[in-house]
Every structure is written in C-alpha cells, then in structure tokens.
Amino acid sequence: MPKILLFGAGLVAAPCVEYCLRRKENTMVIATRTIAKGESLAKEYGDRVSCATVDVESDESIDNLMKDCDIAISLVPYIHHANIIKSAVKFKKNFVSTSYVSPAMEAFHDAAVEAGVTVMNEIGVDPGVDHLYAMKVIDEVHAKGGKVKSFISYCGGLPAPENSDNPLGYKFSWSPRGVLLAVRNAARFKQDGKIVDIAGPDLLRLGAKRIYTNPGYATYGYPNRDSSFYDTRYGMPECDTCLRGSLRFEGNVEIVQAFADCGLLSLDEVDFLASSAPAVSCAEAMAKLLNCADAEEDTLKAAVAAKANLPKDLQRRVLNGFKWFGLFSKTEMADRKGTYLDMLCGTMEEKLQLKDDERDMIFLQHEFGIEWADGKKEERTSTLIEYGTPGGFTAMARLVGMPCGVAVQMILDGKITKKGVFAPLTKDIYGPLIEVLEKEEGVVVKDTIL
Structure with missing residues (x-):
C-alpha cells in the first residue's frame, strides 16, 4: 500500500x-x-x-x-x-x-x-495550471511553424461577482498580509523587445490597467514580479512581449494605492501600535499617521485625499472605502501588532472573510499574439473560470x-x-x-x- x-x-x-x-x-x-x-x-x-x-x-x-x-x-x-x-x-x-x-x-x-x-x-494553479495551458498552445503553434510574438497572462483569486460586495471587490480565506505585501514588490517584464522595470512603490500607479478579459467582468491587472525571462523558460525566444500579472476587480487598485500612499502598508514598527501600548482607535491612529490636528472624520478625509493626491472623480469612492474599513472610526479599535500594515490587516481579516454560503472564483487568461509562416497574424486567448462550492472547497x-x-x-x-x-x-x-x-x-x- x-x-x-x-x-x-x-x-x-x-x-x-x-x-x-x-x-x-x-x-x-x-x-x-x-x-x-x-x-x-x-x-x-x-x-x-x-x-x-x-x-x-x-x-x-x-x-x-x-x-x-x-x-x-x-x-x-x-x-x-x-x-x-x-x-x-x-x-x-x-x-x-x-x-x-x-x-x-x-x-x-x-x-x-x-x-x-x-x-x-x-x-x-498559479504556478501550475497556468503552465500547462501556456505550453500547450506554445508547442502547438511552434509545431505548425508559427511564432508566439507576445504572451500576456493574468490570474486572480477573487470572490464570485455576487459576493464581491465591498469596496475592494475582494475577500480572503487566509491572512491578507501576503496579498498586501505583494503590491509592494517591484515588477519586470518584456514589452516590444525591451525590458520594463517598475519599482515597488510605483507598481499600481504605473503598472495597473484595465484588462478586457470577459464582457461580464470589470477587471484590472498589474504585473507580478519578474516575468521577463518567461520567453526563455517557455521556449519562445521570438517573443517580444512577455508579461504575467495579477487580476483584480475594478476599484481595488485605486483604494490599495491610496492605502500605500497614506503609509498603511508600512512595515515600520510604531510605539503606539505595539501590543503592550494602550488601546487606540483607528481614527486616532490615522490622525497620527497623517499628522492631523484632530481625529474628526472630515479632517481625516481631507488628509487622505491630499496625501493620496486623489482626483475629484475618485475621492468619493476611495474615501467611502476607507470609511467602510473603519479607518475613520473612533469606536473601532486599531489592531495593535506593531505596524500600520498589521492594523490594516486586522480590519481586513474581520470584514473580508469569505462566508460559508459564499463562493470564490479563479480567473485565468492567457493571451497569445501569433505570427504564422505566411505572415498572417492571429490573437488567441485561453480562459479558465472556476467557481468554488459554498460550504465545500474554494476554487483556490x-x-x-x-x-x-x-x-x-x-x-x-x-x-x-x-x-x-x-x-x-x-x-x-x-x-x-x-x-x-x-x-x-x-x-x-x-x-x-x-
């Protein structure tokens, strides 16, 4: 046995x-x-x-x-x-x-x-299923004498659309810390034959864009770490554009960028957020972070809008997102584990849990730009949409x-x-x-x- x-x-x-x-x-x-x-x-x-x-x-x-x-x-x-x-x-x-x-x-x-x-x-799944279906198409194209001139792949573990009922359009079945830390990572990819580098602090601002994956979903994507070498790894040296990225629902990127701009993704230890420190409200912690004279909601909103340089058309949605997470609340206590990132994770763990009667989804899409031997060009996508089972296994x-x-x-x-x-x-x-x-x-x- x-x-x-x-x-x-x-x-x-x-x-x-x-x-x-x-x-x-x-x-x-x-x-x-x-x-x-x-x-x-x-x-x-x-x-x-x-x-x-x-x-x-x-x-x-x-x-x-x-x-x-x-x-x-x-x-x-x-x-x-x-x-x-x-x-x-x-x-x-x-x-x-x-x-x-x-x-x-x-x-x-x-x-x-x-x-x-x-x-x-x-x-x-990522890595894993993504590799299987990327190599399947790449090898098929090569076997027929074609070239893969571009390869762009996005994957996201998301709540099902009907359960994406929060400002981030996102839910966790595990700690959010790793997900938030990932948006601090630098990215590198190949575009039109040139290597593009994006520093961690600029990842969402410069790297995120609307990704048209499916008419039923409003999705944004941003590059994930270093995908510049996948032309070699996948055996397609002819590939001029090569990018692998993460997928999120619309609205997520702007709020997470505002979190970062305000310092909420900081890993610096803060005395008043130490576990041994006296209790402090989220509003008081935000006032200290933003150097505000008081912890009133209007004061904090103005400070966030200025610090994150929010355009007027985004202010209402982003500020309502901060409020939804309790960051302007004088009654919700900050999670004191040492850093502002831990404070933010504390409220996310509480508010963004996937419930037993809800389901998640995996959305994976490869986009191939193909050039055939006769000069004809073709665009092809390979798309996986998998839903979890409420009360059973999540899709992830x-x-x-x-x-x-x-x-x-x-x-x-x-x-x-x-x-x-x-x-x-x-x-x-x-x-x-x-x-x-x-x-x-x-x-x-x-x-x-x-």
Whole structure:
C-alpha cells in the first residue's frame, strides 16, 4: 500500500488529500507542527490516515518521517521545501510541491537525478495550471511553424461577482498580509523587445490597467514580479512581449494605492501600535499617521485625499472605502501588532472573510499574439473560470490542491518518471496532466481565436 507523506494541513491541503485517497490502496501521514491541525483534516478518512508532529527546520525530524514513505508532498511555506527535498533525495523518495522552484530547491537537481528521484514543483494553479495551458498552445503553434510574438497572462483569486460586495471587490480565506505585501514588490517584464522595470512603490500607479478579459467582468491587472525571462523558460525566444500579472476587480487598485500612499502598508514598527501600548482607535491612529490636528472624520478625509493626491472623480469612492474599513472610526479599535500594515490587516481579516454560503472564483487568461509562416497574424486567448462550492472547497483550494494530488498519483502510477528538479513545462508532463484535469475533474479552459 503506497504511503504518502504530506507536510502541512493548510487551506489547500484538503483537496489534495481527498484526491490522493480516492485510491483505496493509498495511505497517508499528515505531518504538522501541531498535531491537532492534522487530526482535523484526517478525521473523515479513518485509519487510512495517521498524523505526526514535525519540525520542518530539523533534519532529524523530517528524516524520521521520510524514511518510511513512498512519496512526499510539501504544502508548507516554500522556505522549508529545500530541507524536505534534501531528505527526499537522501532516502530516494519522490517529492511534489505547488511552489515555484527556488535556487535552494534547484540546487538538488543533480543529486536527485543521480538518486533517481522525481522532484516535481509548480503544480497548483498559479504556478501550475497556468503552465500547462501556456505550453500547450506554445508547442502547438511552434509545431505548425508559427511564432508566439507576445504572451500576456493574468490570474486572480477573487470572490464570485455576487459576493464581491465591498469596496475592494475582494475577500480572503487566509491572512491578507501576503496579498498586501505583494503590491509592494517591484515588477519586470518584456514589452516590444525591451525590458520594463517598475519599482515597488510605483507598481499600481504605473503598472495597473484595465484588462478586457470577459464582457461580464470589470477587471484590472498589474504585473507580478519578474516575468521577463518567461520567453526563455517557455521556449519562445521570438517573443517580444512577455508579461504575467495579477487580476483584480475594478476599484481595488485605486483604494490599495491610496492605502500605500497614506503609509498603511508600512512595515515600520510604531510605539503606539505595539501590543503592550494602550488601546487606540483607528481614527486616532490615522490622525497620527497623517499628522492631523484632530481625529474628526472630515479632517481625516481631507488628509487622505491630499496625501493620496486623489482626483475629484475618485475621492468619493476611495474615501467611502476607507470609511467602510473603519479607518475613520473612533469606536473601532486599531489592531495593535506593531505596524500600520498589521492594523490594516486586522480590519481586513474581520470584514473580508469569505462566508460559508459564499463562493470564490479563479480567473485565468492567457493571451497569445501569433505570427504564422505566411505572415498572417492571429490573437488567441485561453480562459479558465472556476467557481468554488459554498460550504465545500474554494476554487483556490481546489485548483491548488487537486492538481498536486493528480501529479502525486501519476508519479505513483509510473506515468510521470522524469528525474531531477522540474516544473511541468514539457509535453510528456503537461499532456497527461491536462487529460486528467479535463476528463476526470471537469476543468474547462476555453480557447478563442479573436
């Protein structure tokens, strides 16, 4: 009976576990820092699943579990993957993660090849499903003698439109801290043959624009970190424009930019927001941030409008957004964890939770600019829209955890045999994965020639 070792029991783990355990012969050990979290996930599977505690910073702790498994999955933060891969290679166990391949992970490639170990990564949704359908079209175009002159891809984990009922048009099923920190990242992409760099503070102001994805959605996108090298990674050296970005509903970008302009994304420690400091209202904290003489709502609104340099046509919507989040309130207390970012996260965690009767969605769209051998040009899109199930798996959890589970089973079945550290970028890997996703799981990616 194959034994699967899963590190982590977070939000995306449940769909992975569910898929892996459809095969009655499979068993699983769920390894977590606190055993209660694993037990909560394992309870519906009876004696086919056991739980263990693990310290992912301890080689000995990882080794004690690794030596008895057949394949390991890591759904813990990416900084711990290298330690787990080291153990997998040591004991000649295959490994799967949903994370980007980091330099620390890539460093084990030669050792994994020598040990005959599969170390497959980037098999969630983004990265993961996005790779599969990008490479499918790129390889098809190349096989027919064409060139991919531009590749633009946007992906967003969003609430379903009917549940996007707040100023940001956004909801969380996890901590918002990572999402807010992401808009501080610099971006690099390739446009018309030239490299474009956007500094973190300018990302939304200079990089965000309206993205016409579907007539039913009003969406904006902005570039996500460094996508300038994807022309090489995807094997399309002819590509002049290459950009991968994040997608949000209309209105999100302007308010988040105002948060940033006012200093609400700051990671600087502030004495009066320390956990040991006396309670302070959100309005009082905002008055201190904006150097206001008082904490009256009109005073704060004027200060925000000036600090964020809001044009008149945006003032009402953005300021109402600040008010909706309680940032002008004298009765709502600031979340005191040290920084203004933590204060903002506190109110977001409370107000932007996805409720049990609500659903989220994944929207992924690739846009290809194609030039055929006869000079004819073509624009093509590949679009995935997936909704979560109220009371069940979110779309985000399912499309991260389930493809990971599919990859695990295909490795166990001998359908994926490649050795070393890799992502699903070649036809022998992405082809069988797409077949299972479409035929077994009902994943629908619609190709449209414009």
